[in-house]
Amino acid sequence: MNQSADGTRRAPLSRERVLRAAVAFADGAGTDAISMRKLAQELGVVPMALYKHVANKDELLDGMVDLVVGEIGPPGAGEWRLTMRAHILAARRVLLRHPWAAGVIQSRTSPTPAVLGHLDSMARLFRTGGFSVALTHHAMHAMGSRLLGFSQELFDDTAADPDPALLQQLARAYPHIAELAGAVGHDAASTVGNCDDQAEFEFALDLLLDGLDRLRAAEGLGHGT
CATH class of the missing domain: 1.10.357 (Tetracycline Repressor; domain 2)
Incomplete structure (x- = not known):
């Protein structure tokens, strides 16, 4: 096993370890925030060490999906x-x-x-x-x-209940969409039930x-x- 700068021993770097770290990173920050540099920091290695296991970010994302x-x-x-x-x-x-x-x-x-x-x-x-x-x-x-x-x-109808004034504006241009937006609610009183x-x-x-x-x-x- 490899030894870190603080003297603790860590598992050797592997493709699975890289991918699991990337998945955990994305769960917390999203995939847009992932870079090879940031991932290397999470793993306590230099960025070049990652390229032995994933060629680039696209291959990293493919591996994350598979995991x-x-x-x-x-x-x-x-x-x-x-x-x-x-x-x-x-x-x-x-x-x-x-x-x-x-x-x-x-x-x-x-x-x-x-x-x-x-x-x-x-x-x-x-x-x-x-x-x-x-x-x-x-x-x-x-x-x-x-x-x-x-x-x-x-379309997303899971947001907060629409503003009545906005519904009136919407109804003039898009009456059927406005009807749906007005019917959907987040409580038992809504016409179509809880969203x-x-x-x-x-x-x-x-x-x-x-x-x-x-x-x-x-x-x-x-x-x-």
Whole structure:
């Protein structure tokens, strides 16, 4: 083991140690704050030592994504819909622990090995659950980023309750958006119920899974199975 300047012994530098330190750094400060210099300071090494394990920041981010996705683990066994739902919600719990990860996953130009492995496990759940190749393809597209535990929203309605004067201005130009903004609230009195990210995620997930199950059943009947 290596020895630090204060005489304490530390684990030798490795790719996994670099990535774990980077994930911990991003959990606290976000990925924009990460640099090879700052990460080297966290690890108590010179910046050049990092380049033996990661070539650049892009490779560092790819490795961080793989480390986080690896925390999800393999899907369980059982009926396809319940297993799929539980696995997606497990992925969501992991990504909520690492709030920067969804943005980094979206920013990658190609999927990392761990992301590909995760998506492959989801495709396997569809196929072993009775989905054809064609319906599995459609299902993967329909589920989109939810397969990895997050969703890409068109607008954010989780902020504080809107100012009535602003709603009046909004209504003149965008009446239907204003109607939605006025209906959504953060208390029991709101028209559409309490606005909650987790509830909205599960609502959309259940809607998609129910629809896919109906298509799977109809496809089976159409093939005489």
